[in-house]
Amino acid sequence: MSAVEVAARPATGGVGVPFRFLRSELSLIARRRRNQAGLAVLAAVPIVIAIAVKVASPTSAGGGEGAPQFLSSISGNGLFVALAALALEIQLFLPIAVAALAGDAVAGEANVGTLRYLLTVPVHRTRLLAVKYAGIVAGAFIATATVAGTGLVAGLVLFGGGDVTLLSGTTIGMGEGLLRLLAICLYLTACLAALGAVGLFVSTLTEQPMGATIAIVMVNMLSWILGVIPQIDWLHPYLLTHWWENFGDLLRDPVAWDPVRHGLLSAAAYIVIFLSAAWARFGARDVTS
Amino acid sequence: MTAFAVESCGLTKRFGRQVAVNAVDLAVPRGAVYGFLGPNGSGKTTTIRMLLGLIRPTSGGHALLGERMPGGAATVLPRVGALVEGPGFHPYLSGMDNLRRLDAADRTARAATADARIRAALDRVGLGAAAGKRFRAYSLGMRQRLALAAAMLASRDLLILDEPTNGLDPQGTREVRSLIGALAAEGATVLLSTHLLSEVEQVCSHVGVMHQGNLVAQSTLEDLRAEAAPRARVRTDRPADAARVLRELGLTEVTHDGDSATGVLGPVAPEKAVATLVHDGVPVSGFAVVAADLEEQFVALTGEGFDVSG
Incomplete structure (x- = not known):
């Protein structure tokens, strides 16, 4: 790019400060009371788990049939509080958090009338979708990291740290354990980003953010429900949520990469398809809100 | 540009x-x-x-x-x-x-x-x-x-x-x-x-x-206002006679009431209207040229009534 072009075309985020619009979007999400309250609820779950296990220990430390994944390992190492909380919250709480952000993304702006003013600033519609999606993905990561972080702290306080005994029986150091926890957070963020892409598309269809959020949660629930019907097992690998619980494979030694790779590919496919759909829909839409 | x-x-x-x-x-x-x-x-x-x-x-x-x-x-x-x-x-x-x-x-x-x-x-x-x-x-x-x-x-x-x-x-x-x-x-x-x-x-x-x-x-x-045909308004104690004179002069849409007569001037110069009225013995106590106000023009263009256009 020549100097003239650089001068003629200001940087992505406005003159002077890079990514100014993206920052504004993130602060809009972060300052919203509803989102703060939601994050607090997400953080409460691992604390409840840790206290419950601590109070019941050692008699019921074994967990028993039907107990959530990783629960039985908690008394051995506090790290497992984070994992148990993630395993519980990935089914409903984390998807609801993403659905709330994604539902709001375009429909929320349309609903309060800010969409028409953003577009006449002007914000190019593709740029608006890109910033909105970046906000959703950032929100998904922060939500996941909050669950993991609170779980880790609560677990370390109540049960202590030390070497981590993996599902496959081998033992790794606490440092590697933390690395793997981070990898799990990133994997789950990718999974939730796929739901976020579906959500962004849904959000371009309506001016009612609450309706969009409910629709996104229903998509998520439908995927879980279809996933437990054995008669349609041919469909299962294509379901949005099919690979999500495979985050546990990152805790094997050696790591079971195959399902993780499938999960990431599946998420990428959902992201590409639904972001394209959102772009096609929103790019051509008459904004009458 | x-x-x-x-x-x-x-x-x-x-x-x-x-x-x-x-x-x-x-x-x-x-x-x-x-x-x-x-x-x-x-x-x-x-x-x-x-x-x-x-x-x-x-x-x-x-x-x-x-x-x-x-x-x-x-x-x-x-x-x-x-x-x-x-x-x-x-x-x-x-x-x-x-x-x-x-x-x-x-x-x-x-x-x-x-x-x-x-x-x-x-x-x-x-x-x-x-x-x-x-x-x-x-x-x-x-x-x-x-x-x-x-x-x-x-x-x-x-x-x-x-x-x-x-x-x-x-x-x-x-x-x-x-x-x-x-x-x-x-x-x-x-x-x-x-x-x-x-x-x-x-x-x-x-x-x-x-x-x-x-x-x-x-x-x-200005042009829109100019399009509005200006009307002459004569104040007099003999409005019927004034209306007759205005009609004879070529003014259109002439009407009169208790103490005045009005009509659309058209090409007739207002000075001439006054001179003719006085010449014909109609006592003129007031004479004014009034342009139609914007509201009347607006209604003429968009029609009367409270109905929202469908």
């Missing part, structure tokens, strides 16, 4: 089978304050949304400040301030933060000057004291003012204002009028959509009238 700040050619929008805007050829000269008049539902807002690229015309096209739209949106819209169909802001952000967000979204805006520009815009609309209040706590008039401040965040060459005095008290209305005058004096072109005729008479240099999706009149305010 073209002479027009807003120029459209056959701009048309259909929603399903309904034609909301039908082949509108707008021509807003640079520097004009253009009153965009029309009853509710006549297609004003749809036209404005098309001008700003919010909705796509079914056919036809337009240019803003000489740039074809929507292709030129990225370069031309930063120079256009807009108020479309009322204020739209995040309820839980303060007025100040709402403007910060809009400024952050503008690629051409300098971050370093943002706070100063936002302050200036808020002061200009008289919202300086309420800048830190949440938008949801604003009254309708304050909301309208904030929307005007948003339209003035940067220096603009064109302002497209859809009913800017909606919800304002009489004092606020006056302030907005003087604001529009000041913007025009600074060289900006203003396209002002309204259904308040007094507003048009006081601030506009040009007028366009929409009716059922059609632009039924477009001219300078």
Whole structure:
């Protein structure tokens, strides 16, 4: 790019400060009371788990049939509080958090009338979708990291740290354990980003953010429900949520990469398809809100 | 550089089978304050949304400040301030933060000057004291003012204002009028959509009238007024005789009541009418030439009645 072009075309985020619009979007999400309250609820779950296990220990430390994944390992190492909380919250709480952000993304702006003013600033519609999606993905990561972080702290306080005994029986150091926890957070963020892409598309269809959020949660629930019907097992690998619980494979030694790779590919496919759909829909839409 | 700040050619929008805007050829000269008049539902807002690229015309096209739209949106819209169909802001952000967000979204805006520009815009609309209040706590008039401040965040060459005095008290209305005058004096072109005729008479240099999706009149305010046939009004204690004389002179639509007679002057010079009346022995206690007021013309163009155009 020549100097003239650089001068003629200001940087992505406005003159002077890079990514100014993206920052504004993130602060809009972060300052919203509803989102703060939601994050607090997400953080409460691992604390409840840790206290419950601590109070019941050692008699019921074994967990028993039907107990959530990783629960039985908690008394051995506090790290497992984070994992148990993630395993519980990935089914409903984390998807609801993403659905709330994604539902709001375009429909929320349309609903309060800010969409028409953003577009006449002007914000190019593709740029608006890109910033909105970046906000959703950032929100998904922060939500996941909050669950993991609170779980880790609560677990370390109540049960202590030390070497981590993996599902496959081998033992790794606490440092590697933390690395793997981070990898799990990133994997789950990718999974939730796929739901976020579906959500962004849904959000371009309506001016009612609450309706969009409910629709996104229903998509998520439908995927879980279809996933437990054995008669349609041919469909299962294509379901949005099919690979999500495979985050546990990152805790094997050696790591079971195959399902993780499938999960990431599946998420990428959902992201590409639904972001394209959102772009096609929103790019051509008459904004009458 | 073209002479027009807003120029459209056959701009048309259909929603399903309904034609909301039908082949509108707008021509807003640079520097004009253009009153965009029309009853509710006549297609004003749809036209404005098309001008700003919010909705796509079914056919036809337009240019803003000489740039074809929507292709030129990225370069031309930063120079256009807009108020479309009322204020739209995040309820839980303060007025100040709402403007910060809009400024952050503008690629051409300098971050370093943002706070100063936002302050200036808020002061200009008289919202300086309420800048830190949440938008949801604003009254309708304050909301309208904030929307005007948003339209003035940067220096603009064109302002497209859809009913800017909606919800304002009489004092606020006056302030907005003087604001529009000041913007025009600074060289900006203003396209002002309204259904308040007094507003048009006081601030506009040009007028366009929409009716059922059609632009039924477009001219300078002066020309529109000149089109209105001036009437002669004679005050006399013998109105019937005065009416007869006026009729003989060639005035049309002559009527009389208790103490006066009126008629459309047409080509007859008013001096001649007075001379003839006096010559024929009709005592004239008063004589005036009155132009039809804008309201009558407006009604003539758009029809009577309270029905919203469908």
